[in-house]
Amino acid sequence: MVVKDAELPYLRRCVELAAEALEAGDEPFGSVLVGGDGTVLGEDHNRVASGDRTRHPEFELARWSAARLTPEERAAATVYTSGEHCPMCAAAHAWVGLGRIVYVASSEQLASWLSELGVAAPPVRTLPVHEVAPGVVVDGPVPELTERVRQLHVRFHRGRD
Numbered sequence: 001m002v003v004k005d006a007e008l009p010y011l012r013r014c015v016e017l018a019a020e021a022l023e024a025g026d027e028p029f030g031s032v033l034v035g036g037d038g039t040v041l042g043e044d045h046n047r048v049a050s051g052d053r054t055r056h057p058e059f060e061l062a063r064w065s066a067a068r069l070t071p072e073e074r075a076a077a078t079v080y081t082s083g084e085h086c087p088m089c090a091a092a093h094a095w096v097g098l099g100r101i102v103y104v105a106s107s108e109q110l111a112s113w114l115s116e117l118g119v120a121a122p123p124v125r126t127l128p129v130h131e132v133a134p135g136v137v138v139d140g141p142v143p144e145l146t147e148r149v150r151q152l153h154v155r156f157h158r159g160r161d
């Protein structure tokens with residue numbers, strides 16, 4: 001599937017949420033949950049500065065959707081996100097039966113930016129969503145927004161030097 005121009009506003013909102021996370025001292029990730037009819041059902045940004053490193057927006061939206069949506073609504077929904085789901089969030093997404101994922105920057109791109117910045121490897125292996133959740137339809141990266149996401153990660157990690 002391709003990413004349509006009509007989907008770019010959802011992805012721009014993800015980048016805005018990632019910038020909000022950065023301003024709050026969190027890692028710059030943002031995600032939006034959109035129903036099958038195009039309605040925004042939820043949004044969140046990373047909140048790991050709380051001390052809980054599982055507080056990724058994709059994980060929060062998966063658990064919210066399990067509590068609030070029917071299996072049919074979850075399957076019809078799309079999660080837009082500034083960065084490809086990590087393995088924890090890809091697993092949660094698949095376990096609750098959410099539909100398509102569209103990301104701005106891939107995990108591979110993020111890993112290469114972080115390595116250039118000298119950031120230590122994360123405690124969980126970097127894997128593409130399709131290796132964790134092979135049944136999920138995934139689209140990305142989205143080149144027109146990727147540089148903005150890269151800059152947010154540079155600002156987050158340079159600010160910590």
Ligand SMILES: Nc1nc2[nH]cnc2c(=O)[nH]1
Nearest residue numbers: 029046056083084085086
């Ligand atoms: N996609 C994604 N990857 C991450 N890696 C570390 N934190 C996050 C997050 O909140 N979202």
